[in-house]
Amino acid sequence: MAFCRGIVSEIAISFQNVTKTYPLYHHFKGGIKNLLFHPLEGIKSLKSSQFMAIRDISFEVKKGESFGIIGKNGAGKSTILGLIAGVIKPSKGKIMVNGGVSPLLELGAGFHPDLTGRENIILKGILLGLTRSEILNKIKKIIDFSELEEFIEQPIRTYSSGMLARLGFSIVANIDPEILLIDEILAVGDKNFQDKCLKRMLDFKEQKVTIVFVSHSMDYIDMLCNRVMWLDDHSIKNIGKPELIIKQYQQGNIS
Amino acid sequence: MKNKMNIYRQIQHHIDLIIVFTQKDLKLRYKNSFLGYFWSVAHPVVYALIFYVAFKLIVRVPIENYALFLVCGLFPWQWFANSVGASPMIFFGNAQIIKKINFPRNIIPLALVLHDMIHFILAIPVIIAFVLYSGHKPYFFWFIGIPVLVIGQFCIIYGICLIISTLNIFFRDLERLTIIFINILFYATPVFYSEKMIPERYMFILKLNPMALFLINWRNLFLEGTLRLDYTMLSFFYGILFLGVGVLIYRKLSWRFAEVL
Ligand SMILES: Nc1ncnc2c1ncn2[C@@H]1O[C@H](COP(=O)(O)OP(=O)(O)O)[C@@H](O)[C@H]1O
Ligand SMILES: [Mg+2]
Numbered sequence: 098m099a100f101c102r103g104i105v106s107e108i109a110i111s112f113q114n115v116t117k118t119y120p121l122y123h124h125f126k127g128g129i130k131n132l133l134f135h136p137l138e139g140i141k142s143l144k145s146s147q148f149m150a151i152r153d154i155s156f157e158v159k160k161g162e163s164f165g166i167i168g169k170n171g172a173g174k175s176t177i178l179g180l181i182a183g184v185i186k187p188s189k190g191k192i193m194v195n196g197g198v199s200p201l202l203e204l205g206a207g208f209h210p211d212l213t214g215r216e217n218i219i220l221k222g223i224l225l226g227l228t229r230s231e232i233l234n235k236i237k238k239i240i241d242f243s244e245l246e247e248f249i250e251q252p253i254r255t256y257s258s259g260m261l262a263r264l265g266f267s268i269v270a271n272i273d274p275e276i277l278l279i280d281e282i283l284a285v286g287d288k289n290f291q292d293k294c295l296k297r298m299l300d301f302k303e304q305k306v307t308i309v310f311v312s313h314s315m316d317y318i319d320m321l322c323n324r325v326m327w328l329d330d331h332s333i334k335n336i337g338k339p340e341l342i343i344k345q346y347q348q349g350n351i352s
Numbered sequence: 353m354k355n356k357m358n359i360y361r362q363i364q365h366h367i368d369l370i371i372v373f374t375q376k377d378l379k380l381r382y383k384n385s386f387l388g389y390f391w392s393v394a395h396p397v398v399y400a401l402i403f404y405v406a407f408k409l410i411v412r413v414p415i416e417n418y419a420l421f422l423v424c425g426l427f428p429w430q431w432f433a434n435s436v437g438a439s440p441m442i443f444f445g446n447a448q449i450i451k452k453i454n455f456p457r458n459i460i461p462l463a464l465v466l467h468d469m470i471h472f473i474l475a476i477p478v479i480i481a482f483v484l485y486s487g488h489k490p491y492f493f494w495f496i497g498i499p500v501l502v503i504g505q506f507c508i509i510y511g512i513c514l515i516i517s518t519l520n521i522f523f524r525d526l527e528r529l530t531i532i533f534i535n536i537l538f539y540a541t542p543v544f545y546s547e548k549m550i551p552e553r554y555m556f557i558l559k560l561n562p563m564a565l566f567l568i569n570w571r572n573l574f575l576e577g578t579l580r581l582d583y584t585m586l587s588f589f590y591g592i593l594f595l596g597v598g599v600l601i602y603r604k605l606s607w608r609f610a611e612v613l
Contacts, residue, residue, distance in 0.1 A: 179451070182452065182454050184451060184454050200453060206448040207449040207452075207453065212379065220372055223369055223372045224369070227365070228368050229368040229371070
């Protein structure tokens with residue numbers, strides 16, 4: 098496991114002056130036809146219309162820290178998680194990520210409806226970076242945690258959304274992630290399972306798993322995070338203790 | 353744990369990814385194994401029947417044992433048409449995971465082509481049954497020729513799928529062009545006619561069409577137990593060329609997949 102190694106303040110994630118712009122591809126809807134007939138305009142529109150999703154962001158997350166990100170819709174929270182996961186690249190600046198990243202996906206993502214719960218666990222476990230034998234070693238723990246029992250042999254198209262959420266969380270909860278990314282998805286499933294998720298998250302925190310947690314629920318942020326970053330208008334408004342940042346954020350939203 | 357991920361584990365993980373993705377498609381297709389197999393084989397056989405009626409009974413092409421002739425060509429063609437036809441949308445169908453998880457995206461088209469390849473290999477006994485039923489003898493050379501052509505055709509199909517699936521993310525109307533392209537290529541490839549019927553001055557087109565080279569080879573292999581060395585070498589040249597171009601385009605553009613999808 099990741100803990101017990103190195104000094105306590107080892108850095109898990111560091112962003113240095115990171116900017117991410119998206120080219121506005123939809124200007125390019127004409128597709129190949131437009132590119133062929135208006136090549137110059139096409140390329141120009143591709144270059145000129147950039148949208149800035151995050152601007153000049155710098156922060157560090159230490160190993161074992163639970164780091165919260167809050168902000169309005171469109172502020173750039175998911176973009177930051179995408180950059181940490183390595184699925185998108187920064188336009189400017191430097192990103193360092195030290196350890197394996199496990200994103201917790203929203204309902205059913207990465208699942209195939211016609212495969213059984215068990216088959217989906219294997220599929221998703223391998224997708225998340227485990228080998229087949231590693232996931233097979235953990236599959237019993239995952240199934241037990243999910244409490245899906247005999248439904249685990251049913252195709253997941255027969256599952257309710259609560260059951261899907263259980264399956265998804267159970268996988269991530271039992272694969273010993275080093276860096277866990279969670280994007281606004283704890284508030285699913287029944288109350289019972291939500292409590293179980295929260296408890297597991299607190300266990301992770303206890304075990305010094307690095308967590309980056311995006312949520313609109315200030316209660317969860319308060320309970321779970323050591324530090325919080327407030328994003329506003331694509332850049333950092335403030336970083337600090339949860340109590341402080343949450344208060345500022347709520348006041349900021351009122352005025 | 354994952355820091356210490358050594359090369360061996362990475363290779364193992366890569367292999368597992370390929371297997372699990374290919375298996376997923378096969379499982380879905382052959383869920384009911386008999387019915388799945390039946391439908392997969394039925395498709396080219398029905399085509400053969402249609403062409404038989406159209407070209408043997410009505411147009412009366414002067415090709416002996418035309419039904420067998422068609423079957424030998426239609427199965428390898430189906431592999432090409434199925435994979436390439438599915439390739440434009442293949443990344444869109446997996447957008448959710450591409451946007452969130454960092455894994456080698458080329459696994460997705462690779463699994464598509466492997467799936468259709470396995471499916472073709474499973475249908476080879478059906479082709480051979482047709483061959484034997486028509487009074488041909490089995491050839492020992494099949495044991496060499498079939499793997500050689502499968503590998504060559506795999507390279508070219510994977511290369512083309514990689515090119516189309518990648519480019520279609522950025523230029524979405526490529527999907528329409530692909531359908532037209534497959535249709536045109538079907539008529540430019542000697543599937544339902546024999547290359548011997550092509551006028552001499554158009555013969556050069558054959559050499560520009562890798563699928564034509566493969567088809568002629570497949571038919572010679574099944575019916576006569578031979579491969580043309582020049583066609584084999586040329587088709588492998590195309591295979592490596594397309595694969596190379598595909599890998600190049602994919603490498604250049606794959607980092608943008610998550611933001612464009
Ligand atoms: N793939 C993309 N292409 C273009 N613009 C994008 C893309 N992803 C996000 N954006 C834009 O970037 C901004 C930040 O998005 P996001 O990080 O998803 O915000 P949040 O998660 O905080 O709601 C939004 O204005 C959004 O429209
Ligand atoms: Mg978001």
